[in-house]
Amino acid sequence: MNYENWLKNILDRHSAIPVTIERDWIRVTVSPNLLPELVGALTHDWIFAGIVPENDPGIQAVRLLYVFYAQHGPWVGIEVSNHDQSVPTVSALLFAADWQEREMEDLFDVHFEGHPQLGDFVLHDDHWPEGTAPMRRHSWEIHPKATEPQDLSMPRIVEAPGSFVMPVGPVYSGTAESIQFHLETVGEEIVFAHIRPFYKYRAVEKILEGQEPSVALLIAERIDGLTAFAHSLALAQALETLADTPVPPRAKLLRVFWAEFERIRSHIHVLAGILESTGLSVPANLMQALEENLLQVSGVSAGHRYLFGLNKLGGLSRDWSHAEIQTIVHQLGTVVQQSQRISDALAFDNSFLDRLESVGVLNRDLAISHGLVGPVARASGVNRDLRAWQEYAAYDQITFGIPVQSEGDGYARFRQLCQEIDQSYGIIQQIPPLLSPETPMASGVRITETGTAFGYVESPSGAIICGVSVNGQGMIERSRVVTPGLVNWHAFPQAVRHFAFQDFPIILATFGLSVADLDR
């Protein structure tokens, strides 16, 4: 594999760089000035996972890990000691790091030299003074400032006679989540779009600190209620790695089962949203009824309509008999069949296709440079799927193909979702025969050693990467959740450029983005 060459190259050139092998990843410690060079060498063959903060045990400060992984390869964390709180930006080499650096700057007060747009991102400047750095303080030390009425600040980059900004949100549309868009326009077409997110920033990563693992899972699944199982799975896997406890095979398989169940439900939710945005109310309502169907199935079988509380450290909190599993598969089959019937009919519906085809195009280059994840990336021709690339849980026992589209338009994203529903149902059908009845559903987990580990899950909307470090008492010390929302929202403004206002809600719906997932 090329990562060996890369490591060898690095070590050949800079012999002083220390390389340590952690539990399941490689730590490379460099000084800030070497960072761009190392990251630049990684950008082509490795995937950027995110920036994960870690407490420096020596001097009670924060250091950053730039985490990368390779297809079927190991994970690498480039550790940067930034004692002077200043690190050169890598966004110019790796645009996917743009928002992550902005986030780190707001939360940790790390200055990224050369980054053009720092400040006023996670913490809105009208409530939080610059330099608040909440993640470096105790929570009782952080107070928002009193706000005086002032004009909303709007970035302007369009220079055209008569151009203006169309603000949308934060409170807009029926049951839309709170986020704000500043659409720069000269009237009909969106010339440029800016996003102002983090209206609902709840500081999940801060409240995770000092929590014991079982409660931490409850918090993690409330990052995004619609992909709760994937979020808790990512955190659980990270913690299980830290505890070095194997999960029983039956629990692993059933985790895959419920993860795929959630994927189908989430995709049907997105499909319903797309149909609603195109104004086709009959199929939209049918789709929504199917979603409700699945919510009820999970309510009956898992005790919660959104699968909250299902994951448990070391396994799952419930068990099901073979008959129960078969019933769920059967109910799922009916739903999948009906949703397929609707989407097949839509493929011949001109009024539907006209609104999706060649609308909201995001080409492959943009998808790669923004480091897109999930169905959105796969619809733009980027074959990226953690289930196949990293084979967590029980995905190594299952055979499945990854559907990929090439056009990157709204219709490609629609088709991608439909095909992934089929694929997930295929995975679910493989699971019941593999289940062995006797194994326990969960193993006891105790974390005794300090350290940092990564949990990674391909959630319905893309890769969730969860970096956690724990202290000696088994409590969470630092955590970082890189969500698909954080990555995919970054690219969304590029997809709406040059399209008319009436296309905007449709493009938004085809992305299937969750604001809660971005804001955390």
Place this chain on the structure above:
Amino acid sequence: MLWFREGLYQSLKTLTPQEEFSPSPGLTPGRPAPTAMEDAALGAICPTHALQEQERLVEIDYARCIQCHFCHQRTPGMNWEAGYHWAEMKSPGLPAPFRHSLQVRVIDAGDCGACLNEIHQLASPVYSLHRFGISFTPAPRDADVLMVTGPVTVSIKEALEEAFGAVPEPKRVMAIGTCALSGGIFASSFAVAGPVDQVIPVDIEIPGCPPPPLAILDGCRLIMGVRSKYPIKEG
């Protein structure tokens, strides 16, 4: 495809009164119920401190309970109740003209998406809130009821106040979900400005994490003053 015909061919999807009368666990997850027991460790089990033991009776503060099942799973004797009549009125409902029409504006004040999706499901054929004359409106100016979900973050607080100011009288505020009532699991966060009633006056509280659509619908009908007319067992 003739979607109209397709819609007609589908069987009726709306819940029957019978299904609403005795809801399946798929419609509502249920919640812990007050239990007569003595267990000193019970208080520590609850991650949001919703359990209080008073004179051999474990009471539940539903404004804090996030239905995590911890008490249920770890203490076998803990009661668990089905049903969904969870709404609690703090002030009288709307006057009679609102019996047949209610315009609702939903404000997401830091919701994880679950409460919001449950509200959204109300518009699905299964719950079909339109049959009660309830509909969602994008403009607070047209709204009679504000539904607020989420723990009210610092950044959204101003928008929530604006929206409340924009709703004409008579108006009611519905706080939906445990986060909106107490901050829930996010109560300790520095970025949370506090539960809804610390920002704007709340008239009706619907606990639950998330409260099932039926509970929210129930709350709407309480506000409209029509619940007693429907053949449903009072909660």
Place this chain on the structure above:
Amino acid sequence: MVGFLIFLVLSIMACVLVFVVPNGWVTHVSSMMGSLAAIALLYSAIASLFFRSWFLNLWRLRGWGQLVMGEPHLSAFFVMVTGLVFLPVSWYSPEYLRRLQHHYNLRYFAVIYHSLTIAIILTFLAQDVVSFLLVWEIMSISSYLAVNFEHLDERHTHEGYIMLGASEAGFLVILGGWLPLIAASHSIDFSAIQAASLHYLAPRLGWVVMLCSFFGFGVKAGLFPSMSWLPRAHPAAPAIFSALLSGVILNLGIYGIIEINGVLWPIHQPSQGLVIIAVGSVTALIGILYATTENHLKRMLAHSSIENMGLIAVALGAAFTFRAAHFPDLAWIAGIAALYQILNHSLYKSLLFLGAGAIDLGAGDLEMDHLGGLGRRMPWTALVMLAGVMAISALPPFNGFISEWLIIQSLLRSVVLKLPIYQVIFALSGVIVALTAGLAATAFIKLYGMVFLGRGRSHASQNAKEVGLGPKGAMGALAVICLILGVTPTYIVRALSPLAAKLGGGGTLRGLVPSFFSPQQLPLALSQAFKPLGAETGRHLLPGPGLVFLYQSPGPSSHVVFASSPSYLAIAMVAFLGLLYLMVKVLKRHRKVVHNEPWQGGVRQLPVDAHYTATGFSNPIVVTFRAILRPSQPAEQEKFLASHFHTAVRRDVRESYVMDRLVFYPASKAVVRISGVLARIHHGKINVYIVYAFVTLLVVVSLSLWVLP
């Protein structure tokens, strides 16, 4: 004649007096003399129009003929319109001129102003070809001086030259129209030409006269294809001259067209009228498209003037066609429509230009993207501009509604014309006029909304100041006249009727305005059906004809083709609004009214950046009519930082006027190329020229030898 002489004396006196009085009095003296002169003018026009027109034989030119001056009906009508514009403009001028006094000598302004008014009036009054052409030239030059008054700005001079050039080119074409007339009638006297036209029927000559006069005067009127000077001249001119330019000088072109084609050498072939209709509709459409998308206030009003001139041409064309096709009643209606539109346009357009001047005074800017929120800062200007905007958008109860309604109605009468091609042209131009009316409403909603509503988009517009008493009075008077003309149209029609009858070759007032609901004129059933509704109310109180427009198809099976009563409409509107006001008052009696900030999506304060701009408002029209307005896609330049971060998206919008793009730029390019070729054979060497002379001699001799015998 007395009125005219008083006008002449007062105007000349004003030119002299301004050099006598102290500096501070100049504008006031000029204004006072101007208003008195305008009143004298109105007196003269009304006397000639309704009582007796006068003629005055000036001296005789040997070998040419008699020079005549006089005020027949047509001239009197135009003089009246001119007087109606002069009067408020005179009141308006002192305050407007105050801002110019530091840079320019206002004495010269007064001289230019008064000599321009004299030249304009003389052009209307000249009743022979030679003096007409003479005063026309004087008028051209003095209007150039007027437009170029703020000559310290280089651009103004440039635009002034373009205007002068266009005017002179038009003059040459007009000459081509006059010469055949002189040749045919052996006279320069208008009355002699008119007399000759009765028995001289040469269709080819008719075409030459019609085309030359229509397109020649069309230059001055701003008709297709030579209207591009107009939107250039207006922003350069001071507001006062803009008002005159649109309200009066454009009328000179229309006057010329009517004088030749309607009076002196009346059109005999319907197809000639159709040419006028077609050109008029194209003009109107182009004018309104540019007016809708233009964001400079004065330039936008200039484009709208082009549109109005187009509408007038359509109505005139319809009148001429009907007349040539022997439908005098319809020709009369179309003639009424044309005259009404001329009157209306002069009034509301001068109101709007004076309003633009007031905005320029108050806010110091005319770019709609920079204005906004002036309604609160300049309430009076906002009110009168609302009247002007409603009038020009053809909304009742203002005057624009009546003339546009009559134009469309007369176009719809094309069914009586036999040839399908006539019907097609009429129908198409009807469609275009309707589209124009719709776009005009859009354009002026944009004007009013962007300038007066919302928040100020610039510092200047946020601190705008209301104008003083003079401009307020001037604009108010014009607005009131617009309202009166819109409420009592049947009286105006009665006044215009004789003139229209002359243009249409027949037609009577009763054809359009029946005297109330007399059973003699109407089917009995109809008249009886209307009576209980109160249609006879006021019959004995109101003088004159009825208050209803009603056209019946001629012939035995007579039925009502169209009917309307703007007067009753206005009464009903007032009644309904009053009732509504009372209802609201009563209903609100016991209710608390809460005033709240507008809902902005949860944002407390949106910056001005989030305000809809004029560009944004008209963008859908730019997109729809891209082929005409902006055929090339705007080039987009993006700037990046570090290859990913967008720092700027720049769009340069380059626009060229459609006529410039299609006609004048290619023409001027061709001229330059031809002169380049010609310059190549002019070496300045004497021997080469001798060769040229020799070759020419050879050619001429051989031609005379072979061709001539």
